[in-house]
Amino acid sequence: MLDADFFRRWMTATAASVDREADRLTALDSPIGDADHGSNLRRGFTAVAAALDEEAPDTPGAVLLLAAKQLISKVGGASGPLYGTLLRRTGKALGDAPExxxxxxxxxxxxxxxxxxxxxxxxxGDKTMIDALLPAVDALGDSFAAARTAAEQGALAxxxxxxxxxxxxxxxxxxxGHQDPGATSSSLLITALAEAHGE
Known part of the structure; x- marks a missing residue:
């Protein structure tokens, strides 16, 4: 079973990964976007980690809803609403269950x-974050490691x-000829998920 601690570990691992990879994400965004994907996500997930330290929600859903709120309020461009929607809808679907x-x-x-x-x-196939996220979700039934591999391959593709x-x-x-930055950051999110699960 997955509890609130697991989801906090996921968000914290994502924040650390985004911080490490921010320059690479921005470099990927430079030729085909606004050259701010890495810096925007770093700001957002830094705020997520800080908020989780401060509030310590006690259910999986509450962890994701708090993270979503931070991303929507702190991240500019399309990334904030998109990542915020991902986590908010996931959190709402989990409801109030403690595990x-x-x-x-x-x-x-x-x-x-x-x-x-x-x-x-x-x-x-539209060259967006969906190209990493959808294969990851399809593979999640097998294992968290399989989801990570699927996301990485989806981003490269x-x-x-x-x-x-x-x-x-x-x-x-x-x-x-350019790897999509949103698919790449989504791959980081799923890789952090597998890490939080010990895979």
Missing amino acids: VSEEEFARALREGVEAVMALGGAAP TTPLQAHKGRASYLGERSI
């Missing part, structure tokens, strides 16, 4: 990913794609 099963979490995370797809209008959503879509064919 959730891995299967319940997988179902809740799928709801979160579907909410992101609805908000951004993105589908698999965005490189030859042409962007059809988001800022990169304005570039048309010039978006081809």
Whole structure:
């Protein structure tokens, strides 16, 4: 069973990973976006870690709802609403339970990913965070490690794609050959999830 401590570890591990990888995320964002993806997410997840230290929510859902609130209020551009929606919808799906099963979490995370797809209008293959998140959710039924691998492969697979959503879509064919920064940061989120689970 997964408790609030597990979800705090997930968010804290994500914050540390985003902090380490912020410059790389911004470098990926530079040719096809606003060159601020890394710095925006670093600001947001630093705020998430600080808020969790301060408030210590006691249910899995409450941890994710608090994280979502921070991301929506602190992160500029599209990333804040998209990541905030992912975590908020997942947290709401988990409800007030003090512990959730891995299967319940997988179902809740799928709801979160579907909410992101609805908000951004993105589908698999559009060269967005969905290209990492959806394969990860599909693989989560096997293991957390499988989800991490699927997310990493999904992020890498965005490189030859042409962007059809988001800022990169304005570039048309010039978006081809660049790994999507949103898919890459989503891969960091899922990698941190596997780390929190000890995989």
